Structures are given as C-alpha cells and as structure tokens.
Amino acid sequence: MSPIRLRACLLLVCLAVLSACQSAPRARVQSARFDVRAGERAVAEKISRACEELAPRLVELVPDTELPELSVWIQELPTLYEFPLTTLPEADGFYAPDHRRIHLRQSAPDLERTLAHEMVHAALGPSWSSLPGTIEEGLCDAVSVELLPQSRARVRAGRYCAAAFGLGGLRLSLHIRTDALVSPDGLTRELEARVRLEGERRESVDPMSVFEAQAGSASTKLSVSRKKALYGYADLIVDRILERRGYAGLHRIATTARQQGRTQIPRQWLLDAAELTRDPESWQQALLEGLGPQELEELVRMQPMLLGDMLVEFLLPLPQGADLDALLAGTSMTICAQPEAASINLLAIPEFRHSVRARLARLQDKADS
Numbered sequence: 450m451s452p453i454r455l456r457a458c459l460l461l462v463c464l465a466v467l468s469a470c471q472s473a474p475r476a477r478v479q480s481a482r483f484d485v486r487a488g489e490r491a492v493a494e495k496i497s498r499a500c501e502e503l504a505p506r507l508v509e510l511v512p513d514t515e516l517p518e519l520s521v522w523i524q525e526l527p528t529l530y531e532f533p534l535t536t537l538p539e540a541d542g543f544y545a546p547d548h549r550r551i552h553l554r555q556s557a558p559d560l561e562r563t564l565a566h567e568m569v570h571a572a573l574g575p576s577w578s579s580l581p582g583t584i585e586e587g588l589c590d591a592v593s594v595e596l597l598p599q600s601r602a603r604v605r606a607g608r609y610c611a612a613a614f615g616l617g618g619l620r621l622s623l624h625i626r627t628d629a630l631v632s633p634d635g636l637t638r639e640l641e642a643r644v645r646l647e648g649e650r651r652e653s654v655d656p657m658s659v660f661e662a663q664a665g666s667a668s669t670k671l672s673v674s675r676k677k678a679l680y681g682y683a684d685l686i687v688d689r690i691l692e693r694r695g696y697a698g699l700h701r702i703a704t705t706a707r708q709q710g711r712t713q714i715p716r717q718w719l720l721d722a723a724e725l726t727r728d729p730e731s732w733q734q735a736l737l738e739g740l741g742p743q744e745l746e747e748l749v750r751m752q753p754m755l756l757g758d759m760l761v762e763f764l765l766p767l768p769q770g771a772d773l774d775a776l777l778a779g780t781s782m783t784i785c786a787q788p789e790a791a792s793i794n795l796l797a798i799p800e801f802r803h804s805v806r807a808r809l810a811r812l813q814d815k816a817d818s
C-alpha cells in the first residue's frame with residue numbers, strides 16, 4: 450500500500466472513532482430512573498432532584514404520558530455528537546429520543562423550566578403522535594410552566610412577543626406624563642399614543658405555517674426570528690385550547706384524529722378548539738388578550754429600552770443640571786395591551802427605571818462635557 454493510501458485509511462479509522470465520540474460531563478448522579486451528568490456535582494444533584502420532583506406531577510397532569518429511564522446531560526453547548534457536531538446552537542436544550550437523553554445548556558436562564566419542557570417530549574405516549582410537530586412544542590411549554598408556575602409570565606411574555614413580531618409588531622397603548630414641577634418648561638407634558646414594537650429583523654410569518662413547520666427539529670432550517678414566531682404561535686394556540694378544554698380535551702382531539710386513521714390532526718380542528726381563524730388578525734387579537742399585566746412587566750424587564758428610548762425622547766431636552774431622580778419621580782409612563790385592560794407603571798419596574806436613568810445620565814454627561 451502506498452504511503453498516501455495508508456494515511457487516507459488511517460484518517461478514515463480516526464473519523465470512525467471520532468464519529469462515536471460523545472464527551473459525557475464528569476460529575477454523575479444516578480437514581481432508579483435518571484442518570485444525570487454535569488460539569489459540577491452540585492448542578493447534577495440539583496437537576497437530579499428536579500427530575501424526581503417533576504416526573505410524577507407531569508405524568509399525573511397529562512394523559513398518556515410515561516417517563517422512560519432517562520439520562521440528562523448538562524453541557525456548555527448542548528451537543529449530541531462532537532463529530533459530526535450535532536447541536537441546536539440557539540436552543541437551551543433538546544431531547545434525543547434514540548438515546549433517551551435530554552441535553553441542557555448549562556447557562557440556560559431557567560434550567561429547570563427547560564428540563565421540564567424536554568421531559569414532556571420524552572414522556573408523551575403514542576396517542577399524541579397526531580399533534581403537529583411545532584404544536585407539540587406549545588404543549589411542552591404549557592406543561593412546563595404549569596409545573597413551574599413562577600416561570601409562566603416570563604415564558605409567555607417572550608413567546609407571545611416573538612409571535613407578535615411575526616404578525617407585524619406588538620401594538621400597545623401608552624401614556625406618559627411629566628408633572629409641571631419637574632418639567633423643563635414648567636408645564637405638565639402628556640403623551641397618549643398607540644405604539645407598535647417590532648423585532649430586530651422584520652420578518653412576517655403566516656400563523657398557518659405553525660401546522661406545517663417542525664420548528665423544534667434540528668434538521669429544520671429556519672431563521673431564528675421565524676422559529677421564535679412559530680414557537681409563539683404554538684404556545685398561543687395550545688394555551689387557548691387548554692383554557693377551553695383542558696389537557697383531556699386536547700388529548701381527545703389527538704386520539705380522535707388517530708382513530709380516524711389520520712397521521713396529523715386537521716388544522717381546522719385545532720383552530721376551532723382555540724377559537725382562532727386563518728385570519729392573522731384573530732391571532733393578533735388573541736395575543737393581546739393573553740398579554741396581561743404580569744406578562745407586560747416581564748417583557749419590559751427583558752428589554753427595558755424597547756420602550757425606554759421613547760421615554761428618554763419625551764424627556765429631552767434636559768434642563769441644565771436637572772435632578773434626574775426628581776424628574777423620574779415626577780414622571781409616569783403606563784402601558785397596556787388593550788385600551789380597557791389594566792395598565793402597568795413602567796417606572797415602578799427597577800430594570801426599566803435603571804436603564805432610563807443611565808441613558809439620561811449619559812446624555813447629561815455628554816451635554817456637560
């Protein structure tokens with residue numbers, strides 16, 4: 450064999466070895482059902498406890514669910530194989546059914562919530578197979594926040610906001626008022642407006658595509674904003690069906706489709722159950738109904754300057770040597786999703802107040818220098 454040929458053979462052997470290579474995190478906590486690995490033992494212990502705590506509640510809540518023996522890996526980058534690199538770069542976690550393994554991102558903002566979401570994928574029995582792929586994502590989200598209610602408002606705010614961006618923007622009513630005492634011109638200033646918040650990348654996404662796309666699948670090539678919008682639509686439709694019919698009702702729809710020999714639930718059944726139509730306007734309206742004061746607060750907390758810029762604009766020009774704390778104390782800014790809905794006071798949200806104050810302070814410094 451020529452040396453070149455030999456090198457090629459050796460390379461192939463190396464590739465074959467590498468292709469089976471999965472680097473399991475070092476620390477390991479095993480129980481009867483769960484095998485949890487993480488970089489640090491404390492993390493593996495925490496997630497192991499969460500698995501034990503969530504599993505029975507999940508099975509009790511959702512019909513036809515059962516948790517197989519599962520392994521859970523918490524990694525810097527959730528990775529199934531190192532070679533070829535098999536991962537969902539933007540995902541905080543995923544479930545690999547062939548390995549019965551959940552992969553989680555160590556730095557995920559809410560690791561337990563992501564774990565609960567992936568556990569639902571692992572637990573769903575065969576009668577759920579008629580649920581369209583992206584709609585299953587909505588079910589996983591709904592169950593995860595039912596099990597961990599402290600995460601509900603944050604998840605819903607993020608998902609519904611992404612859905613609204615897919616529908617052309619999030620429409621909000623806002624009201625700003627500055628007292629005469631702190632106003633630069635000594636007069637009360639007021640602004641009442643309807644605003645439309647848009648995502649960084651304007652990409653309109655037809656809500657009907659939620660029934661076709663597999664937004665949660667690694668093999669689906671979708672832009673991040675499109676994927677996020679689809680997850681938002683899935684959460685919206687599932688939340689509405691659960692509000693109206695509960696888990697048993699949604700399960701009945703899935704089993705009826707299967708009994709009729711359908712591989713997938715007809716979209717009209719899901720639309721009817723959620724009281725939505727094919728018209729994007731009905732989705733827009735439903736989103737606004739779903740965004741209550743708690744969700745709006747979370748939204749502002751996540752992206753304070755989305756509306757903060759508007760307040761800064763309103764307060765300019767700053768009088769020379771203005772006392773920023775007094776100025777903000779004499780100012781109010783409220784928003785609501787629908788004209789008659791309860792509004793929230795943005796300046797009462799510390800993250801918002803700090804961001805606006807910091808921006809004003811920078812402008813003041815610039816003007817002074």
Ligand SMILES: [Zn+2]
Pocket residue numbers: 566567570586589665
């Ligand atoms: Zn998922």
